[in-house]
Amino acid sequence: MHILANILIDGISYGMVLFIISVGLSITLGLMRFINLAHGAFAMTGGYLAAWLVRVEGWGYAASVGAAVLLTAVLGAALEAIVLRKLYRRSELDQVLFTIGLAFVFVAATNLAFGPQVQMIPLPAWLAGSVDLGVRTLPAQRVLVIVAGAAVALLCGLVVTRSRFGVWLRAAVDNKDAAATLGVNIRLVSGLTFAAGCGLAALGGVLGAELMPLEPYYALKYLVLVLVVVAVGGMGSITGTLAAAVLLGVIETASKYLASEYGSLFFFVAMIVALSVRPQGLLRRAA
Amino acid sequence: MNRASIERALAPSSPARHVGIIVAVGLCGLLLPDQWPLLARIGVMALFVLSLDLVVGIAGLATLGHVAFFGMGAYTAGIVALRWSADPLVGLAAGAAAGALTAAVSGVLVLRYQGFTFLMLTVAVAQILHSLANKLRGLTGGDDGLSGFAVDPVLGIAPFDLEGKVAYLYALAVLAASYYVVKRIVDSPFGLSVQGVHQCRARMSALGTPVARQLWKMYVAAGLFAGMAGAVSAQISGIVGLDSFGFSLSAEALVMLILGGAGRLYGALVGAAIFMALHHTASSINPYHWLFVIGGLLMLIVLVPQARLAAWFRAVPRPWAAPPRAGKREAA
Numbered sequence: 044m045h046i047l048a049n050i051l052i053d054g055i056s057y058g059m060v061l062f063i064i065s066v067g068l069s070i071t072l073g074l075m076r077f078i079n080l081a082h083g084a085f086a087m088t089g090g091y092l093a094a095w096l097v098r099v100e101g102w103g104y105a106a107s108v109g110a111a112v113l114l115t116a117v118l119g120a121a122l123e124a125i126v127l128r129k130l131y132r133r134s135e136l137d138q139v140l141f142t143i144g145l146a147f148v149f150v151a152a153t154n155l156a157f158g159p160q161v162q163m164i165p166l167p168a169w170l171a172g173s174v175d176l177g178v179r180t181l182p183a184q185r186v187l188v189i190v191a192g193a194a195v196a197l198l199c200g201l202v203v204t205r206s207r208f209g210v211w212l213r214a215a216v217d218n219k220d221a222a223a224t225l226g227v228n229i230r231l232v233s234g235l236t237f238a239a240g241c242g243l244a245a246l247g248g249v250l251g252a253e254l255m256p257l258e259p260y261y262a263l264k265y266l267v268l269v270l271v272v273v274a275v276g277g278m279g280s281i282t283g284t285l286a287a288a289v290l291l292g293v294i295e296t297a298s299k300y301l302a303s304e305y306g307s308l309f310f311f312v313a314m315i316v317a318l319s320v321r322p323q324g325l326l327r328r329a330a
Numbered sequence: 331m332n333r334a335s336i337e338r339a340l341a342p343s344s345p346a347r348h349v350g351i352i353v354a355v356g357l358c359g360l361l362l363p364d365q366w367p368l369l370a371r372i373g374v375m376a377l378f379v380l381s382l383d384l385v386v387g388i389a390g391l392a393t394l395g396h397v398a399f400f401g402m403g404a405y406t407a408g409i410v411a412l413r414w415s416a417d418p419l420v421g422l423a424a425g426a427a428a429g430a431l432t433a434a435v436s437g438v439l440v441l442r443y444q445g446f447t448f449l450m451l452t453v454a455v456a457q458i459l460h461s462l463a464n465k466l467r468g469l470t471g472g473d474d475g476l477s478g479f480a481v482d483p484v485l486g487i488a489p490f491d492l493e494g495k496v497a498y499l500y501a502l503a504v505l506a507a508s509y510y511v512v513k514r515i516v517d518s519p520f521g522l523s524v525q526g527v528h529q530c531r532a533r534m535s536a537l538g539t540p541v542a543r544q545l546w547k548m549y550v551a552a553g554l555f556a557g558m559a560g561a562v563s564a565q566i567s568g569i570v571g572l573d574s575f576g577f578s579l580s581a582e583a584l585v586m587l588i589l590g591g592a593g594r595l596y597g598a599l600v601g602a603a604i605f606m607a608l609h610h611t612a613s614s615i616n617p618y619h620w621l622f623v624i625g626g627l628l629m630l631i632v633l634v635p636q637a638r639l640a641a642w643f644r645a646v647p648r649p650w651a652a653p654p655r656a657g658k659r660e661a662a
């Protein structure tokens with residue numbers, strides 16, 4: 044019983060980290076049909092920025108996280124405006140090649156700037172302790188991750204369903220040309236969405252630094268996990284991505300606790316099963 | 331041989347001419363005894379990238395899990411050498427069969443999907459095999475790798491030596507023979523129909539081509555040659571590690587293919603040679619700086635249009651080329 048609860052808590056917080064990192068990629072894939080294999084690199088950038096701000100510049104934890112998210116979003120917006128925008132209409136293979144090349148450059152640049160060793164983000168006192176929830180005590184960091192994941196899901200859901208921007212976004216996802224004809228500024232919507240996705244990836248990179256250690260190969264190491272979450276959740280679906288992230292996070296954690304010698308076997312078997320049953324995404328019925 | 335068959339063998343696109351060039355260039359490598367081990371690795375990777383070209387360049391399916399067949403071939407060849415027969419050709423055949431079988435089984439599932447879903451499913455197949463190879467320690471040695479198997483002399487006469495000369499010639503021979511077969515497959519009516527599917531699925535289907543079956547056959551053929559590459563790799567290095575199933579090997583092979591040009595077969599060989607030579611020099615300086623080189627190259631290839639690259643290449647003066655015949659020039 045105790046181990047089951049541990050699996051659930053760790054699995055859900057792992058799933059939340061996966062969700063925060065993946066949701067931006069899912070939306071860019073759904074909206075712009077753009078396969079961005081450099082998405083993991085943005086998560087890594089966020090983590091490194093936060094680590095640098097806290098340790099070298101001596102900023103507070105919350106301020107560093109906010110600045111890291113903002114800076115990564117700006118970096119994403121700049122890259123999108125300069126080059127990535129040109130690739131939207133190119134073939135999948137071109138997109139895969141360009142963005143994996145970009146990820147390589149990120150890995151090399153990170154190593155050049157920070158060296159190959161693992162970077163830690165020191166936690167402030169209010170996160171290093173544990174929280175008593177009445178039933179049992181949990182590490183405060185886990186609680187923060189779960190709360191942040193839920194908040195991101197809620198916020199994304201609200202923005203997409205309730206705001207004017209969300210209306211544009213959904214119109215662009217459904218039919219880009221018709222939306223453009225009706226006066227939606229597709230370039231602005233794509234740019235802002237891409238920047239927001241990069242910012243969220245950065246947030247996930249910072250919050251998940253305990254579970255996914257920050258090192259130069261981070262950008263490639265966790266890329267496959269993120270892509271699997273997006274594929275299983277269904278491109279462009281926020282709730283689908285959340286469901287897939289939590290499901291796969293719990294499966295991965297459970298297999299680490301109970302059958303670690305099998306590695307990621309169950310994770311990928313779950314992915315194949317999910318994709319064979321629901322190729323359009325976990326929460327979508329096949330058309 | 332009559333005159334017509336000689337002319338056909340010398341035509342620019344004939345398999346015999348291509349294989350002749352490969353063997354001639356390959357034999358020049360014998361002049362560099364220090365580099366034999368590297369050249370043998372290049373031969374293995376060229377064969378692997380060639381098989382990848384069948385999937386990516388010919389059939390038009392972007393895959394990141396091709397390494398599944400390579401790894402199956404490598405482990406099968408290693409296990410066969412360890413337990414049953416140390417004859418290299420038996421191991422080669424077993425590796426090829428293992429690669430083809432893996433492709434046949436996984437192809438039934440993954441080929442039902444296209445684009446991003448296909449890409450992710452191929453990754454999943456390779457990762458599952460990676461986990462299994464790690465788990466089944468008794469069979470594969472787990473993360474220590476599979477080693478301690480000896481390979482008999484090739485054809486009973488040429489023992490593998492420490493300098494790597496026989497290993498290199500063996501890899502070159504397998505590569506040249508495979509290239510011949512692959513080229514024949516691609517130029518056959520079957521190969522042309524798969525290229526048609528690449529260009530327009532709906533039209534080929536309307537013309538009566540069994541699209542799914544043709545793609546599956548091509549996938550199995552690619553698995554066969556990738557398995558062979560894995561088997562050769564196991565035999566010449568004497569060890570099979572978990573990295574034979576690694577994601578990075580898939581990605582690197584894709585990079586090599588694009589570097590040389592996808593869909594042209596010889597591009598696979600050129601790309602593998604350039605990549606491996608660059609890798610060998612750059613990574614001996616600093617493995618991370620190597621990523622700058624390869625990442626920059628990849629982005630450049632995508633951003634500079636192929637037509638412009640080809641135009642630059644044509645603009646290079648070639649005094650050795652024979653001037654075109656007068657009649658042809660008028661026709662053009």
